[in-house]
Amino acid sequence: MAKKSTSAPKSVAKAKGGKPVYVLNGPNLNLLGLREPEIYGHTSLADIEKLVTAHAKARGATALCLQSNHEGELVTWIQEARSMASGVIINAAAYSHTSIAIHDALAMLDIPAVEVHISNIYKREEFRHYSYMSSVVKGVICGLGVQGYTLALDAILADISK
Ligand code: CA2
Numbered sequence: 001m002a003k004k005s006t007s008a009p010k011s012v013a014k015a016k017g018g019k020p021v022y023v024l025n026g027p028n029l030n031l032l033g034l035r036e037p038e039i040y041g042h043t044s045l046a047d048i049e050k051l052v053t054a055h056a057k058a059r060g061a062t063a064l065c066l067q068s069n070h071e072g073e074l075v076t077w078i079q080e081a082r083s084m085a086s087g088v089i090i091n092a093a094a095y096s097h098t099s100i101a102i103h104d105a106l107a108m109l110d111i112p113a114v115e116v117h118i119s120n121i122y123k124r125e126e127f128r129h130y131s132y133m134s135s136v137v138k139g140v141i142c143g144l145g146v147q148g149y150t151l152a153l154d155a156i157l158a159d160i161s162k
Helices: 010-015 045-058 071-084 093-097 100-107 147-160
Strands: 021-025 063-067 087-091 113-117 139-142
Touching: 021 045, 021 071, 021 147, 045 063, 045 147, 071 087, 071 100, 087 100, 087 147, 113 147, 139 147
Parallel strands: 021 063, 021 087, 087 113, 113 139
Antiparallel strands: none
16 A cells, blocks of 8 residues: 655645745736726735735745736836746736736746736737737636636646646
8 A cells, every 4th residue: 555645745845935926916906806896806906915825825835925007017026036936926917918028027937927817808808818928927817716816826836846
């Protein structure tokens, strides 16, 4: 019979005491929960950050949550993530559909990045159907609401434990 391991799973062991997963949110997401609940739900950004932080903690990992309305600040954090983070979760919001600068910063990462959208961008206006992020990240999660963030975290932890 195979011996049951008593040590922590590899993903937990690697993330523990390691670098945080950066959770980056872009413009207007600071107003989540205040308007358009039919699209984005009632959860606030503070609630999402609490959820991801608790999810990470339960897995022996850490999350660093940051939000900005400024493109350059998001670029700076992605650059910082190259040495300071074990992975990146990014909802670049409207910049997803416009920003070559964020695309280029993500392309320079050699840690896993996952793009998240709360809404299903393909069921919405055509201008939301293209994301400059998607071609330079490991995966994309959209339309699953705030659960997308915890799914993205699990995907990153699984990836870094390989
Ligand atoms: O579905 C998503 O997560 C989006 O990234 C959200 C962006 C939108 O531009 C993308 O196409 C899809 C918009 C975030 C705006 O946040 C709001 C917050 C409060 C009320 C209304 C919008």
